[in-house]
Amino acid sequence: GGYYYSLLNSQQSQPKKTVVVYASISEMTSADPSTEFSNSIMWLAFTYERLIYYDPIQNKLIPELAVSWERSQDNLTWTFHLRHGVTFHDGSPLNADAVIFSLNRTITLGQGAAFLWASVKSIEKVDDYTVRLHLNYPAPIDLIASAAYASYIFSPKVVQYAKASNATDPKISDWFNAGNDAGSGPYKLIKWDPKNEVIFEKYSAWWGWNATDYPLKSSSAPDIFTIKIVADAVTQENMLLAGQIQIAQQVPLEDLNNLKNNPNIQVVTKPSFQQLILLLNTKKAPLDNVLVREAIAHAIPYDDIVTVARYGYARVASGPVPYGMWGHSDQFRYSYNLTLAKSLLVQAGYPNGINRKLLLTYTTGDIYEKRSAELIQSALAQIGIQVDVRPLSWDEQWALAKSGWENPNNAQDILMFYWWPTYNSPFDFLYNMFDSQSKDFNLGYFTNETFDNLLSTAVTLEGSDREKATTLYLQAQQIIYEQVAGIPLWDMTYVIAASSSLSNLDMAINPAYPTVIFPQALSLKS
Amino acid sequence: METLLTVDDLKISYKSGNYYIKALDGVSFEIKEGESLAIVGESGSGKSTLGMAIARLLPPNAIIEKGRIVMKDIDILNSKPDSIRGKLISMIPQEVGTALSPFHKISTVFEDVMASENKATNILNEASKILAFLGFKDPERILKSYPHELSGGMLQRVLLALAIIKRPYLIIADEPTSMVDAPLRINIVEILNAVRKEFNISMIIITHDIAITPHLCDNIVVMYAGKIMEYGKAKEIIDNPLNPYTKLLINSIPRIKTATRFEVIERKNTQIQFYKGCPFADRCESFMKGICDITIPRYTSLGNRKVLCHLYNDKK
Amino acid sequence: MIKSKSLLKVQNVTILFRKNIGVLKKEDMIIRAVDGISFDVEEGEILGIAGESGSGKSTLAKSIAGLLKPTSGIILFEGENIYEIKGEKYRYFRKNVQMVFQNPFGSLNPSMKIRDTLKDVLKAAKKETNEDVLRSLMEFVNLNYEILDKYPSELSGGQAQRVAIARAIATQPKLLILDEPTSALDVSVQAQILTLLKKIQTEKGLTYILISHDIGVIRYLCKRVIVMKAGKIVEQGDIEDIIYRPKEEYTKRLVESLLRLYGYIEN
Amino acid sequence: MPVSLRYVIKRIFYLFLVVLGVITIVFIATRIIPAHPEFLWAGPHATEEQLQEARNELRLNDPIWVQYVYFIENMLTFNFGISWSSRHPISQDILSALPATLELAISGFIIGILIGLFLGIRAAVKYGSIIDKFVRSLSISGSAIPVFWLALIFQLILAIKLGILPVGYRIDPNAEILEGFQPITGFYTIDTLIEGKFDLFLDVLKRLLMPALVVSVYPLCLTARMTRSLALETLQEDYVRNMRSWGVKDNVIIRKYVIKAVIPPLIASLGLSFGYALVGSFLVEVIFAWNGLGMYVVHALANYDFPAVIISVMTVAIIYSSINTVVDILHAYLDPRIRL
Amino acid sequence: MIISSRFIREYYEYLKKDKLGLTGAIIVMIFIFLAVFAPYIVPYPADAWGYAYNIEQRLQPPSLAHPFGTDVYGRDVFSRVILGSRFSLIIALGVVSIALLIGVVLELFAGYLGGRIGTFFMRITDMFLAFPPILLALLFAVVIGRGLLNLIISLSLAWWPWYARLTYVQVTTVKNMPYIDAAKIAGINTPTIIFKYILPNSLTPVTVQAFLDMGAAILEAAALSFIGIGVQPPNPEWGLMISEGWYLIGVAWWISIFPGIMLFLVVMAFNFLGDSFREFNNPKVRRLLESRGI
């Protein structure tokens, strides 16, 4: 024993590194900043940087890699002035070439959220630190440049590192997925085990540690930041209580009162842009009948669902655009009214309820969805609609739903899923879930020409006339509301439980970058 | 000759669920030093129970209700089993196939049997000597074997060696010759006689095989339903059985030289509850002819012999 | 003297057992349980078969009873090869050759009442199965009819063996094979069973094949005896001749030791 | 006395047959029972391309026996396909999860066997006493406890309410960064010792303790029950009575003869015990966030990742059969009567 | 037949002396009663079936109105736990009887016929025995899908080989018993021999095992439901309830503790009963037991 102890002490005599462990419910996905469109946002967001950082609460755009930007009168040209003295983790400098390389790669690969850049015609290098984007039609490039996906800038040297022939060579993707990063963010990736843990080390040469115009930082940020995959909320809570992790992404919400009373634990809540919504199969009987859809909308106990599913940590949704997002309105709530619902069903020609079990699918493993689905099941039973609630893996659920475009009768009747913004605009919600062109996510197969036209007009105005755009989006939402193409259930309030030894947590969380904790903003009390 | 063992009014039952099975019902007899006694009788008459009681090997559900067993002034039933087993009394088991642990060599068993004797002599030497005496040519090889590597006859002799290696005063052999061919039966009789002579050990031979008793035993105890029906010199009993059961037993042995004529009394179905009275009444001619009654008879001593039967109660 | 006709003919019967001891390919060890045996049994005769343990007596008996086809050789019952007959003839053979086993308990189905066991047998032989038949059968073997409603485990050894005998004679067979019918019983019970067997034989004129390792038992019932050793017939002939004038070495040794053992009792 | 080589070869050959059998059952379960195996492989609602890919991969256009031969070849060369939830080769996933499961199962198994053996012998020796009654009811009721529920209660009491033992994970989450711990064998108890990190070793042990105890319950009860009845039967054996009659002391008989007679049949049942430990650890892993095969399977189940589940089950079956083979050989080695 | 009145009477006598077995028998009887009458006796039948919910009553700790508290939907846990016994009973009976039927019938013929056919069937059985049963059940459940019926089928498919092996061993011993020879000699036909002579005498170990397996079947079904591939919500299966309550173990322990206790009690009762039944059928141990007056 003694031998080991002396060994141990000699190791500990070096100053101990500070560590923060963040438990994530889901596994990490891919590591390619151009194409990743899923869970890996959790770390891409601070390993890489965007041109602009967006604070949706104050609705403020904060300079990140770009110190300033301007758009032309016709809204078709955007010019970005890049920050000097920024280096990537490999030591190479950030300049116009790097930005152009990164954006071009993302756009050319065309995967993930690359569609955001659809308006871009070309990218021009003005000088070493100035980049100009030429557009086909007006688009909110400032918002797009600050998006959570497809907005990251990385070192062009990845071509050499990956021994690739050009920017779109799949070898680069392989190189990223082998656990390498080429970002400029405050933390660099040092271990990549996407199913178990991903570890980051502070990048001491980050420009932001000393920048005065950049608020998102802390002088006592942790040396090491670990994302640990803990697939279960109960375990996350236990580990947090035992001090084995410092931040829990999910704890059973019912436990929050206990946690709040615990001096070692803090609970941070923040409204989010994440919404749980039902998309109704508008092309399959009986839900092709708007009256039936309306009846369902009025038979759902929205408040109860929020209480049971989220223990109150959510707001009953009003329209597909979440609270806090521009273009949101409080006018689109359906009332919970069983008499109305029943009479609507009678009007629709179903006085004795529906003689077929409707299939509702949700993503397996998510307890909030599960509870919402089960409550809807028993609620709809009260107006004579039987529902078969079926949990499916996301891949399966998605594949089944997409098949509905070919044959709606084979698809589910009701699809329950989350939407959160790719970039911060009502367009992102409305287009993806309801536009007849959006075959990937319009999974209620809603087609409405007026609606489509309203959207296509509004989106071109986003960059120039925000107010006009807002009005058009509200009109579009009115159509969704009346047609009951989807039934938004609730907008989630993010709840993060963390050790009291952390401060500044509030700042490290940003609804525009869902699930991300920005470690550079954390302060670790000793 | 001095008396070696006295069994006095021994009563033993077995508890089986809610029932008590009477196994021995007031058994008394004596063995002299160097004497060999046969216990014969029906299956279930309590022969093994008697043997096990003497060797302190009764199963846990046996209840000794009454009686004493005394050997060399030691009260067998009230002393520690360890001080009796092996040292004073040993047993030779009947079933040779299961009589030794299949996982151990013969030598190990010898060592463990001798473990309590802190004699200076080498245990295995001692064992070899006895095995050699019992007719083994290569005792070392036997000691190195596992039981399943030996034949039945060899095992029988090994078991005998184990029983006598501590030089007990008495060995009890339960059915030493059942299921054995005639030539081997003779062989066993000879070995037992040799052992008895060489080591001056007394023997109790529990057996069905009455044919061997005149060759091996001085006296015979005939048992029936937990009672001794007749006791006496082996040859006298065989020549002249007194008790009706003994008569039946002797007459039931099929003869070789002359064709046998059995006198069989078929048991008749009667409503009398026999177990309260004379145990043999239901098969007894005298009872059926009304010569005697159902009550328990007393023992009658006729010289060396003792008989339990109404027919002799009045005589002498 | 009229030569009675032979009921059973055993001709050159050999029975082998194969034990596979191989790993990958077949490597067989062959046991010669019965090795080229021939003999005849006359109608009304009692034939004894003696021999040491493992000499193949039971194997031979099973074969004669039609349970075990010999590896070579034939067995004729009333002139018919018992392993080739079919249909009515086979049923005739089945009805007419019965067997009593050594272990009385083992040969009765433990989960059936005696009544049902007997009924099954009578039914199979297409005979009446009414109460009277059953009772008279019981009476014949000196058993109380109450036994009919008992299970084998509730009987004593002697009773069980009587039931087994009753079962065997229920079909009114011509040939009864007795494989050590008394060796599991007390001597006094053995005597009862043996007298019973003798009584049945005289009353019904049955033919017996009696297997026993106890020469005394054979002596009691049989005239003619076969002595077996290691699957072969060592000696056969009149029982008196075997005992007083044994020819073969093995028989001599056997008889000599028997005479020594029983010497005292018999004098 | 050595076990004959022939017997060992025979057993190994037999194991090979059993493995083929296992693969066959898996083949039947995945190809013959479902009407459209490609759906099972690619998920019931996969896109047409995914289905086509699956069809090619499974060679569904070939005759069934070609599929069968190809399937066996794949399985025997560890070509298990890709998990469609993790997108990794399943063989790689299994290989990384297996040590965790084995470490848990083996420790639970060892704890169970040792305590069970001890209790069983005690009970048999003191037949009918309080100890015996206790062991008998414990072993019967113990095997009635749902392991997953027991895990829950242990966690609730020892970790949450009392905070005595750490919960979740096989090692301190920061061990790697702060202590430079690098898994070598995947068995953390061994790895920490190899690397001479004694404090980490203690940490690993502490984390292992609770799940291992839960896993041990079933093998413990099984062993205790078997030991008890085996020892009881042995005490009834003729040779025990004989040895008593020759004056061998009771404690020698128990220590030397009874145990020796109990061990071989117990060893023969070790495979079964280990099977229980293995399955037990599958369920327990979920609750203790133990990153082993059980977690992997449950996760795969939740994601309808059938290939991953099926292959994992097959892997466990093969491990289980192999252990049974070793156990049989060991049994033959210990029982001098078995010589084949 | 093994289930003769004599047998039952003897077992009843035996049970009276075997306290553990008696306890088991009583609990099992209560359990069967509950399973049969649950829907009519539970205080909140709609809660029990999972049709209803009651937001005001959610997560109530045990009280007089809700002896086992309420769950996250405000459903009465007591009603659900009681109704859960119906699922467990159906599973136990279903699994054991289907497995018994397959295993016994298959090996009865295989064992009696022996030779190549017998060996062939035994090899097939061995293949199945190479899996720990619950994993084989998991494999089948994955293939044929979720839900109560599929769960029963999967478990039965995984279970029959155990009965098959027992039956095979038993049949091969029984068919060499003299009474089978005696029956053949008496000219009794083969079907009668198989069903009247071999079957009843081969059944004891299998029946004992079946008794013992009732609890195990319930337990394994609960385990499969626990990991989500057995009975589906909102049905009140115990394993499923434990799994649902696990999430709330910190705030509402009663949701998973009570179904767990119930599961434990019932399985234990079956185990006690099965164990006593086994000892009753084992003459060696029985003699010892009786002599000790246990």
Ligand SMILES: Nc1ncnc2c1ncn2[C@@H]1O[C@H](COP(=O)(O)OP(=O)(O)OP(=O)(O)O)[C@@H](O)[C@H]1O
């Ligand atoms: N352990 C036991 N428990 C209950 N009853 C027993 C036990 N041992 C023997 N008995 C009964 O006690 C009586 C006497 O048995 P014992 O074994 O002494 O007879 P035995 O004369 O040796 O018979 P055998 O010649 O068959 O060996 C019998 O009725 C028997 O059933």
Ligand SMILES: Nc1ncnc2c1ncn2[C@@H]1O[C@H](COP(=O)(O)OP(=O)(O)OP(=O)(O)O)[C@@H](O)[C@H]1O
């Ligand atoms: N089914 C079998 N398989 C293999 N060998 C057998 C079989 N039946 C008998 N044998 C062998 O055949 C030989 C003769 O056996 P059999 O039972 O006929 O002898 P037996 O003379 O009746 O002996 P016992 O007097 O002990 O009853 C023995 O060596 C025995 O091991």
Ligand SMILES: [Mg+2]
């Ligand atoms: Mg005896």
Ligand SMILES: [Mg+2]
């Ligand atoms: Mg024989």
